[in-house]
Amino acid sequence: MSTELKRGLEGVVVTESELSDIDGEAGRLIYRGYTIDELARQASYEETLYLLWHGELPNSRQLKVFSEQMAAARSLDEGVLKIVRDLAEADQEPMAALRTITSALAAYDPEADAEVTDEEANNRKSRRITAKMPTALAAYNQIRNGNEPIAPREDLSHAANFLYMLNGEEPDDVLAETFDMALVLHADHGLNASTFSAMVTASTLADLHSAVTSAIGTLSGSLHGGANANVMKMLKEIDDSEMDPVEWVVDALERGERVAGFGHRVYNVKDPRANILGEHSEALGEAAGDTKWYEMSLAIEEYIKAEKGLAPNVDFYSASTYYQMGIPIDLYTPIFAISRVGGWLAHVLEQWEDNRLIRPRAHYTGPEDVEYVPLDER
Amino acid sequence: MSTELKRGLEGVVVTESELSDIDGEAGRLIYRGYTIDELARQASYEETLYLLWHGELPNSRQLKVFSEQMAAARSLDEGVLKIVRDLAEADQEPMAALRTITSALAAYDPEADAEVTDEEANNRKSRRITAKMPTALAAYNQIRNGNEPIAPREDLSHAANFLYMLNGEEPDDVLAETFDMALVLHADHGLNASTFSAMVTASTLADLHSAVTSAIGTLSGSLHGGANANVMKMLKEIDDSEMDPVEWVVDALERGERVAGFGHRVYNVKDPRANILGEHSEALGEAAGDTKWYEMSLAIEEYIKAEKGLAPNVDFYSASTYYQMGIPIDLYTPIFAISRVGGWLAHVLEQWEDNRLIRPRAHYTGPEDVEYVPLDER
Numbered sequence: 001m002s003t004e005l006k007r008g009l010e011g012v013v014v015t016e017s018e019l020s021d022i023d024g025e026a027g028r029l030i031y032r033g034y035t036i037d038e039l040a041r042q043a044s045y046e047e048t049l050y051l052l053w054h055g056e057l058p059n060s061r062q063l064k065v066f067s068e069q070m071a072a073a074r075s076l077d078e079g080v081l082k083i084v085r086d087l088a089e090a091d092q093e094p095m096a097a098l099r100t101i102t103s104a105l106a107a108y109d110p111e112a113d114a115e116v117t118d119e120e121a122n123n124r125k126s127r128r129i130t131a132k133m134p135t136a137l138a139a140y141n142q143i144r145n146g147n148e149p150i151a152p153r154e155d156l157s158h159a160a161n162f163l164y165m166l167n168g169e170e171p172d173d174v175l176a177e178t179f180d181m182a183l184v185l186h187a188d189h190g191l192n193a194s195t196f197s198a199m200v201t202a203s204t205l206a207d208l209h210s211a212v213t214s215a216i217g218t219l220s221g222s223l224h225g226g227a228n229a230n231v232m233k234m235l236k237e238i239d240d241s242e243m244d245p246v247e248w249v250v251d252a253l254e255r256g257e258r259v260a261g262f263g264h265r266v267y268n269v270k271d272p273r274a275n276i277l278g279e280h281s282e283a284l285g286e287a288a289g290d291t292k293w294y295e296m297s298l299a300i301e302e303y304i305k306a307e308k309g310l311a312p313n314v315d316f317y318s319a320s321t322y323y324q325m326g327i328p329i330d331l332y333t334p335i336f337a338i339s340r341v342g343g344w345l346a347h348v349l350e351q352w353e354d355n356r357l358i359r360p361r362a363h364y365t366g367p368e369d370v371e372y373v374p375l376d377e378r
Numbered sequence: 379m380s381t382e383l384k385r386g387l388e389g390v391v392v393t394e395s396e397l398s399d400i401d402g403e404a405g406r407l408i409y410r411g412y413t414i415d416e417l418a419r420q421a422s423y424e425e426t427l428y429l430l431w432h433g434e435l436p437n438s439r440q441l442k443v444f445s446e447q448m449a450a451a452r453s454l455d456e457g458v459l460k461i462v463r464d465l466a467e468a469d470q471e472p473m474a475a476l477r478t479i480t481s482a483l484a485a486y487d488p489e490a491d492a493e494v495t496d497e498e499a500n501n502r503k504s505r506r507i508t509a510k511m512p513t514a515l516a517a518y519n520q521i522r523n524g525n526e527p528i529a530p531r532e533d534l535s536h537a538a539n540f541l542y543m544l545n546g547e548e549p550d551d552v553l554a555e556t557f558d559m560a561l562v563l564h565a566d567h568g569l570n571a572s573t574f575s576a577m578v579t580a581s582t583l584a585d586l587h588s589a590v591t592s593a594i595g596t597l598s599g600s601l602h603g604g605a606n607a608n609v610m611k612m613l614k615e616i617d618d619s620e621m622d623p624v625e626w627v628v629d630a631l632e633r634g635e636r637v638a639g640f641g642h643r644v645y646n647v648k649d650p651r652a653n654i655l656g657e658h659s660e661a662l663g664e665a666a667g668d669t670k671w672y673e674m675s676l677a678i679e680e681y682i683k684a685e686k687g688l689a690p691n692v693d694f695y696s697a698s699t700y701y702q703m704g705i706p707i708d709l710y711t712p713i714f715a716i717s718r719v720g721g722w723l724a725h726v727l728e729q730w731e732d733n734r735l736i737r738p739r740a741h742y743t744g745p746e747d748v749e750y751v752p753l754d755e756r
Binding site for chain 2: 003004005006007008009010011012013014015016017018019020021030032033034035038039042043047057058059060063079082083086087090091092093096097099100103104106107108112113116190191192193194196197200201202203204205206207209210211213214216217218219220221222223224225226265356357358359360361362363364365366367368369370372373374375376378
């Protein structure tokens with residue numbers, strides 16, 4: 001047994017996977033052999049889910065069946081809606097609410113008792129979890145704003161339906177396509193921490209709801225999914241300060257602060273997802289006649305690149321994209337979750353084809369042979 | 379970067395820890411230098427928690443303050459009780475219910491918004507989570523049986539109070555001490571899968587409620603905490619069959635079935651916890667004038683040892699111990715959780731002293747450079 005310490009498991013290869021691959025030197029991300037560029041520009045989120053879960057892109061008939069199955073699974077049981085209401089009224093913050101609600105979906109899943117290894121049941125459960133999380137998130141947002149939840153519509157795409165439930169009106173094509181692109185972009189990314197936590201949970205043969213619940217909790221951390229909201233908070237702070245963005249960043253760096261949205265353990269060059277999101281951020285600004293958020297982001301990107309040699313990651317341009325779409329800042333991370341759930345489930349289903357318990361070791365550095373002194377003599 | 383595949387992370391050392399150490403050859407388990415034998419026989423669960431969380435055994439005054447803090451944190455908010463009621467009425471199975479409820483505790487925690495790295499807040503949150511999980515579990519059990527939840531009492535120990543809430547009457551000393559011993563025995567065990575999942579979640583700086591929720595889900599799997607219930611189901615099946623236990627086991631092995639409660643990735647000899655639990659299983663049988671469950675277990679242990687060279691693990695004797703205490707079989711794994719939560723929290727608090735994101739890699743074995751064919755041409 002090697003006793004070399006592998007802190008953070010950096011560089012440790014824990015499994016084989018056919019799902020996605022990242023070339024950190026070339027700035028390339030593929031899902032099952034397709035570049036993220038092609039998929040984000042051409043495939044819908046439903047097609048991407050099908051690709052991840054079933055190994056290949058669907059043909060028109062397969063996509064129609066799959067999309068209908070997904071759409072039919074969107075609505076929430078009354079019991080789940082009750083919990084959504086309780087949490088929104090208790091002012092629970094959105095990622096924690098989404099974690100609790102997703103965990104609670106298990107109580108109302110018609111196949112909660114199916115064998116963990118029942119492939120067909122797992123496909124149905126995967127669709128239900130992925131279809132219901134956006135409904136729950138939109139309902140939570142409506143309730144905390146004092147409104148009644150808006151029931152999902154089956155005639156809209158996954159992306160368009162979410163925006164419809166969130167805003168109470170059908171999105172135009174630009175909004176729906178931008179959101180769909182964002183869902184595709186975030187759907188999978190190798191063994192990031194949330195995906196890995198889903199795999200650790202599932203490795204004990206715990207069920208899909210447990211695995212996804214773990215992943216949502218993991219994604220909520222500021223070193224993972226929490227970063228996109230932090231980028232937008234920074235951009236707003238810069239805007240409020242009326243300072244030049246680069247000057248603001250120089251000051252922040254001098255105060256020893258980290259600039260959110262830069263650097264990634266896996267990429268050494270610009271994250272390909274940041275390129276695509278940057279284009280959309282610019283396009284949304286141009287359509288609205290005000291490109292300030294994009295320009296501010298670009299100025300910061302150029303400065304940090306020159307000064308620190310760091311490139312923006314996916315969170316950096318998703319921030320201004322979502323902001324210009326009118327999405328509340330504290331929903332950015334939950335939106336990451338409603339996309340990445342596709343990847344979480346894909347990795348778990350892949351792992352169960354040849355499962356192995358994930359159990360590393362710690363090197364014990366505590367005391368040995370301490371004498372036990374009874375309580376009354378301490 | 380090594381690309382050697384480390385499936386299941388077997389033998390991979392991911393961190394240093396001062397919390398517990400397992401000598402799988404000698405059959406020895408220590409918490410911070412104290413053998414599990416000494417702790418299980420002499421220390422209470424509260425003392426053990428204090429040891430794990432604060433680095434040393436408390437003196438009488440420290441223990442008094444700590445126990446009072448724990449006892450004062452037992453009761454549940456109305457909002458949590460409502461969710462407990464919903465889940466019990468939806469007939470949600472107990473581990474999934476405990477996962478959802480523990481996640482929901484965050485919504486009612488007065489310090490839910492404290493900085494993740496606020497040590498004092500984390501100590502208080504750790505006490506609240508650990509104090510409230512047993513209350514929630516007992517309330518769930520009362521409600522599913524058609525009863526009202528029994529409010530916790532502050533004048534009883536952690537162990538005795540749980541049995542009081544579960545059964546509606548104060549336990550005698552033997553029951554309370556046996557349960558306390560079981561809680562001490564299960565409190566920590568290196569980087570088992572549930573503890574590791576708590577660490578993966580916390581490594582993104584997700585909060586304690588997220589980490590514990592992940593761990594409960596992970597523990598629920600049949601390859602981890604689910605095993606103790608499976609042992610009891612087997613013993614009951616043997617009893618119902620009226621067969622000789624060894625003959626039953628021989629038949630089961632011939633059918634290609636696994637006998638629950640044997641073998642462990644870390645131990646090559648008998649798990650020291652199984653020894654202690656075996657003694658209690660025997661003592662409970664003797665006190666009740668019927669040692670059949672213990673004798674059945676012992677006969678199976680001897681046969682499997684001779685035939686397969688496998689020794690019983692902690693689950694094997696916790697099954698008959700809990701059964702003779704009158705605990706419902708489907709609460710065995712949740713009881714494991716209300717003990718192990720002490721270890722989960724200890725590992726997360728230790729990790730945050732010098733945190734590092736846990737993000738391994740996968741070796742990509744899928745296709746490369748697949749040509750994207752538009753939907754209408756597929």
